[in-house]
Amino acid sequence: MNETQIQLDNITRTYQVGEEKVHALDNVNLRIEAGDYLSIMGPSGSGKSTLLNVIGLLDRPDTGNYFLNDTAVTSLTEEQQAKIRQQTIGFIFQSFHLVPRLTAAENIELPMLLAGIAPTERKQRVEKVLHNTGLSDRANHRPDQLSGGQRQRVAIARATIMQPQILLADEPTGNLDRKSGEEIIEVLETLNTQGISLLIVTHDPELGRRASREIKMIDGKIQSELHNKQSP
Amino acid sequence: MRIFDTLSFTWQALTFAKLRTSLMLLAMSIGVASVIVLTALGEGARLYVVDQFSSMGSNLLIVLPGRSETTGGANPSAFIGETPRDLTLDDAQAIKRIPSVKHLAPIVVGAAPISYAGLEREVPVFGSSQDMQHVIKMSVAQGQFLPETTFHSATPVCVIGATVKKELFKNARAIGQWLRIGDRRFRVIGVLASEGQSLGMDMDESVIIPVISAQTVFNSPSLFRILITTEDRDTLDKTKTKVLNLIKKRHQGEEDITVIRQDAILATFDNILKTLTMAVAGIAAISLAVAGILIMNVMLISVSQRTAEIGLFKAVGASPTLIKNLFMTEAIFLSLLGAFCGVIIGYLGTLGISQTFPDIQFITPWWAHISAVVVAVLTGVIFGILPAKRAAKLDPVEALYKR
Ligand SMILES: Nc1ncnc2c1ncn2[C@@H]1O[C@H](COP(=O)(O)OP(=O)(O)OP(=O)(O)O)[C@@H](O)[C@H]1O
Ligand SMILES: [Mg+2]
Numbered sequence: 001m002n003e004t005q006i007q008l009d010n011i012t013r014t015y016q017v018g019e020e021k022v023h024a025l026d027n028v029n030l031r032i033e034a035g036d037y038l039s040i041m042g043p044s045g046s047g048k049s050t051l052l053n054v055i056g057l058l059d060r061p062d063t064g065n066y067f068l069n070d071t072a073v074t075s076l077t078e079e080q081q082a083k084i085r086q087q088t089i090g091f092i093f094q095s096f097h098l099v100p101r102l103t104a105a106e107n108i109e110l111p112m113l114l115a116g117i118a119p120t121e122r123k124q125r126v127e128k129v130l131h132n133t134g135l136s137d138r139a140n141h142r143p144d145q146l147s148g149g150q151r152q153r154v155a156i157a158r159a160t161i162m163q164p165q166i167l168l169a170d171e172p173t174g175n176l177d178r179k180s181g182e183e184i185i186e187v188l189e190t191l192n193t194q195g196i197s198l199l200i201v202t203h204d205p206e207l208g209r210r211a212s213r214e215i216k217m218i219d220g221k222i223q224s225e226l227h228n229k230q231s232p
Numbered sequence: 233m234r235i236f237d238t239l240s241f242t243w244q245a246l247t248f249a250k251l252r253t254s255l256m257l258l259a260m261s262i263g264v265a266s267v268i269v270l271t272a273l274g275e276g277a278r279l280y281v282v283d284q285f286s287s288m289g290s291n292l293l294i295v296l297p298g299r300s301e302t303t304g305g306a307n308p309s310a311f312i313g314e315t316p317r318d319l320t321l322d323d324a325q326a327i328k329r330i331p332s333v334k335h336l337a338p339i340v341v342g343a344a345p346i347s348y349a350g351l352e353r354e355v356p357v358f359g360s361s362q363d364m365q366h367v368i369k370m371s372v373a374q375g376q377f378l379p380e381t382t383f384h385s386a387t388p389v390c391v392i393g394a395t396v397k398k399e400l401f402k403n404a405r406a407i408g409q410w411l412r413i414g415d416r417r418f419r420v421i422g423v424l425a426s427e428g429q430s431l432g433m434d435m436d437e438s439v440i441i442p443v444i445s446a447q448t449v450f451n452s453p454s455l456f457r458i459l460i461t462t463e464d465r466d467t468l469d470k471t472k473t474k475v476l477n478l479i480k481k482r483h484q485g486e487e488d489i490t491v492i493r494q495d496a497i498l499a500t501f502d503n504i505l506k507t508l509t510m511a512v513a514g515i516a517a518i519s520l521a522v523a524g525i526l527i528m529n530v531m532l533i534s535v536s537q538r539t540a541e542i543g544l545f546k547a548v549g550a551s552p553t554l555i556k557n558l559f560m561t562e563a564i565f566l567s568l569l570g571a572f573c574g575v576i577i578g579y580l581g582t583l584g585i586s587q588t589f590p591d592i593q594f595i596t597p598w599w600a601h602i603s604a605v606v607v608a609v610l611t612g613v614i615f616g617i618l619p620a621k622r623a624a625k626l627d628p629v630e631a632l633y634k635r
Contacts, residue, residue, distance in 0.1 A: 049633065058547060058628045079551045086549020097544045097632065101248040111548040113241065116233050158548065 004067075005165065005197055006032035006055060011064035013050055013220075024050040025061065026220035032199075034165065037192050039208040040201045042217035048201040051217070052168045055199065056089050057081040069165075086115055090159030090196075092169040092188075096151045098143040098158075104150075105130065105139040108157045115162065129157045133187070149180030156187055166197045173207065185210070233554055242561045252534060253566070256527050260570020260608055261577055263520035267604040268578025268596045270516045273585070274509025276594035281505060285498040291465045292367065292494035293472055295319065295327070295458040295479075299488055318454035319489065321383045321443065323479060327458060330474050332467045337364040338383060339457040340446040346439060347412045348400045355396060356438045357413060359446020367459040370435060375407045375422035378442060386444045390418040394426035395436040413439065414449040468493055513600055517607055523570070524611030531563060531619035535626075542623050543631025552624035559623045563616025564609060571608035575601065 013025040024047045032038065040048045053059035054066065057073060066074045073084060098107045105126050112122045130136045133153050143151055152172060159167060169188060173181030185207060192198040200211065208214050214226040246253045297319045324338040340359035345352055365377045377391055390411060397406050406420045418441055426436050447453055462471050472491045480487045535542070545555055578596065586594045
């Protein structure tokens, strides 16, 4: 059995909307092992993105404990959390979030630039990942010169360039047609087989079924979890 | 993040938003340029005045009739003061006997018609003595200055300014010719070298005759001024006291003259103009502050436009400090670049003004350069803090999921 990588104990995240309290996350308990493949499904507003953001240290829970690689990360400062995020977590968004003025290669390089990695190493790594993802001939294109599928592949390359342990993808195929969506999922699953933990939020039941652990959320709670045998 | 990467990243961000960047650069460089140009103007005016005074010796005493209001003070209005009790040639004669007096020139001034060969003009006529040449630094282009005689000898000779010579004699020889000044005739014995202005008196347009002759022409026994030089500056105050005492004795115990050290007037003007320069520079510095506020506003807009980008930076592991530093770098970079452009524009402006007014030397003092650049950068830092902090504090979830 693998090591526990992520452990959420009674995590709650509430938003105050006017008079009312909205429970984006309501007493969530979750354990994820290194290399797990989870899909998170559920109706809109059920707290899927919030769960991903809490795991990715972009959001702080109001109560509960979160252990990441046995470290209690909720009590860390923002600076310390940024460091962990930089080294262990990769984010992929529905709307890609590429920096418009930077080329594909520069977007992929960005996390390494911010981390202060030497230029020669950056260049090597970017070239390698461009080659692996078949984007070499798009290296100097800006985001607006790329197709949706290509943009998401650039975003995946950027999310993995720091070699994180966990990949958090929030509706990564939401803005893509069926075929490029399929391709993106394959890229992500390949990364998962190489050992990275993969969490995908999706509305597509077919995609959801591909994950070995299928989590269903409703009203900020994990309602059910299905274990699918047919791993990819 | 590495320093070089930070700089090139900033450069990329600035060149991407060309309009925004050039707007801020413009504001900053106008501020810096105006400090430089305005201080150059002030400093140029100061140097011009100092230069004007220096054309007269620095160990010069000016004796004028009437008691100065501010006793002993250097009052520029003394030059145009009233005349309560006359200073006479005999007073001048007496002062000249004080041992520490080196040169003494009694001065009478008035306007009189002069004519030669049917050409007539009205010009300032000075009555003085040979020493005038030494007291006010003047050089003679042709012939000689007034001869060394007693104050009371009315030799009918005159020295004319360069412009007077040109207008009355054209290219013909002036020396030896007879001029009519008022209703008397004078022989031209010298032509002054063209010097331009001296203390606001244009000697080029003037005629100089012996002092007693001038008194006859203007029909007045009084003197306008007595100019004295001493051997050196150390004896100025001693001589001043002696002159005051002597005239007091001669004027029935009444101290009814004023003696001014020329360098005191100079110092006063110098101070006034220095203060003026500083004030003007201060006003120009306000435009730097305005530029700073503009930078702040545009940076704030930039932060809100780049919300998603900042959120993404956080998602890929940028710490709040790093993001703050990135925006601070942008602000400082901008103000430095603006200051640099401003210095260049300021130089060109100063150059343009210098060429328009070649008589005056416009030089921006070194402190104005340094303080303009320092203030510009400080402005960038101070007004960059708020936007940078706002960027650092941005909630990444809201930034990334802007609905
Ligand atoms: N900044 C916020 N302020 C107030 N309420 C918020 C905020 N962010 C999220 N919420 C609320 O928290 C709940 C969970 O939101 P979340 O974005 O996690 O849902 P989701 O499952 O990702 O939905 P979707 O499928 O539409 O993306 C929702 O009810 C939402 O309205
Ligand atoms: Mg969502």
